[in-house]
Amino acid sequence: MPVEKSVVEALNVHMGREFEAHLQYLSVSSWFDAEGLPELTKFFAAQAAEEHMHATKILTYVQDVGGPVVIPALAAPKASFESAEEAVAGCLEWEENITAHIHALVDLATSKNDHATQVFLQWYVTEQVEEIATMSELLQVTRRAGESNLLLLEDYVARLAPAA
């Protein structure tokens, strides 16, 4: 089933963003590890694994529609942060950016009458609602706990359902 070249190219570009999110979350996880916060380390490692899945799901779709798969160059993730709040706020900002790109992809697929790609992208639209909700709440709790009480944030993250 043919998918227009411009749509395939846009999907490849977006696959790169999801791989970048994977790397960014690995980087945030490692920063929390260095800070001695094992629950946050695990939480962000799980987020990283999810982002890897988001990227490879696109890779498989592009393969299925005849490709070509072109993995773009990836930007290096941010490695150091001034505070837990800065790290979490950066992740929320990242997710908001990803959401805008997904909506633009849906608009592109719609403009091309590409029903298959529209349906494929619906999963991402819903997933982003969950991602933004999770990260917004984490930021709220981070601020409430404060940098000198990050063990409270550890408790909060430990209580989250292990679905992440």
Ligand SMILES: [Fe+2]
């Ligand atoms: Fe994602």
Ligand SMILES: [Fe+2]
């Ligand atoms: Fe995400």
